[in-house]
Amino acid sequence: MDQKEKRLIKKVKKGDHQAFAELVDRYKNSVYTICLRMVGSREEAEDLSQEAFIRAYNHISQFDSDRNFSTWIFRIATNLSIDSLRRKKPSVSLDAEIPGTEGLALNTILPGGETPPDEQIVRDETEKWIQHEIGELPEKYRSAVILKYIEDLSLKEISEIMNIPVGTVKTRVHRGRELLRKNMKASRGEEDDML
Amino acid sequence: MTCFNKKYVSLMNKVLDDEATKSERDELFAHLATCENCRRHFQELKQSTELLNQLVHPQLPIDFTKNVLEQLPAEKRHAIRKWTSRHPFIAAAAVCALPMSLIVIAAGRQNMVQGKTDRDRFILLKAPENRL
Numbered sequence: 615m616d617q618k619e620k621r622l623i624k625k626v627k628k629g630d631h632q633a634f635a636e637l638v639d640r641y642k643n644s645v646y647t648i649c650l651r652m653v654g655s656r657e658e659a660e661d662l663s664q665e666a667f668i669r670a671y672n673h674i675s676q677f678d679s680d681r682n683f684s685t686w687i688f689r690i691a692t693n694l695s696i697d698s699l700r701r702k703k704p705s706v707s708l709d710a711e712i713p714g715t716e717g718l719a720l721n722t723i724l725p726g727g728e729t730p731p732d733e734q735i736v737r738d739e740t741e742k743w744i745q746h747e748i749g750e751l752p753e754k755y756r757s758a759v760i761l762k763y764i765e766d767l768s769l770k771e772i773s774e775i776m777n778i779p780v781g782t783v784k785t786r787v788h789r790g791r792e793l794l795r796k797n798m799k800a801s802r803g804e805e806d807d808m809l
Numbered sequence: 810m811t812c813f814n815k816k817y818v819s820l821m822n823k824v825l826d827d828e829a830t831k832s833e834r835d836e837l838f839a840h841l842a843t844c845e846n847c848r849r850h851f852q853e854l855k856q857s858t859e860l861l862n863q864l865v866h867p868q869l870p871i872d873f874t875k876n877v878l879e880q881l882p883a884e885k886r887h888a889i890r891k892w893t894s895r896h897p898f899i900a901a902a903a904v905c906a907l908p909m910s911l912i913v914i915a916a917g918r919q920n921m922v923q924g925k926t927d928r929d930r931f932i933l934l935k936a937p938e939n940r941l
């Protein structure tokens with residue numbers, strides 16, 4: 615971690631909001647990208663990013679200044695995203711029917727009449743397709759692949775963020791990459807004649 | 810003819826990870842020249858990660874940082890003192906409102922401490938690995 619950042623952390627630990635604002639500005643876009651690619655919705659990713667920074671601030675006393683702040687905030691962001699994916703998983707399908715509302719899909723009777731999150735994600739079709747394919751990956755491969763290929767982090771950095779050995783990161787990147795290849799090919803309707 | 814040689818898949822991984830030696834690269838590319846299946850497989854692997862690289866990095870709204878700051882617990886005393894020396898008039902006005910705001914802050918603190926700590930610990934301390 616550079617000296618400037620060390621000084622900022624020191625100030626944040628004393629409760630300096632302005633110093634924290636500088637840290638937020640440094641890392642907000644990376645944090646947002648991680649959350650966005652993990653959960654797929656811009657709006658949700660924005661909330662998660664905000665929550666990640668607020669948590670980082672509230673627990674700054676637990677942060678070891680000899681480590682990288684980026685590693686820490688990326689870890690919080692990844693964990694919050696996974697947490698949010700899990701909380702959503704067992705929920706009722708938006709197409710499910712509630713007794714007494716025959717014929718009405720759940721998403722048409724939800725308060726607020728909001729666009730379902732899936733539709734606000736990314737307008738562009740390719741972008742949408744790629745995001746969909748990322749979302750098909752199991753969480754542990756998804757996070758490894760996002761940190762490696764979207765955040766361009768080294769295996770070493772990823773291993774620190776995820777707190778797993780470099781070898782495990784490598785395996786996850788390989789499996790994620792292979793799964794992505796296979797799924798992308800299948801979704802284009804091509805046959806996979808290998809492996 | 811279909812090639813099922815796993816050896817080449819592991820060479821592909823090494824090359825894609827930038828960890829292959831010169832002779833390993835040569836070996837892979839010599840094979841790719843003769844094996845259409847492996848060639849296609851390698852192309853597809855490269856292509857899928859290149860697609861990830863092309864994803865846009867959308868921008869957050871301009872007031873993101875401001876919104877985060879607004880949700881932080883109030884600054885500690887020394888920071889406030891620094892601020893009041895720069896803004897004496899507002900500070901004087903604020904003193905009048907102080908007793909009320911202290912009550913609000915105290916109540917807010919209490920809620921935070923009670924409700925959030927368990928999940929916080931979960932998010933902060935456990936690496937993603939341990940939670941899978």
Ligand SMILES: [Zn+2]
Binds near residue numbers: 844
């Ligand atoms: Zn082959």
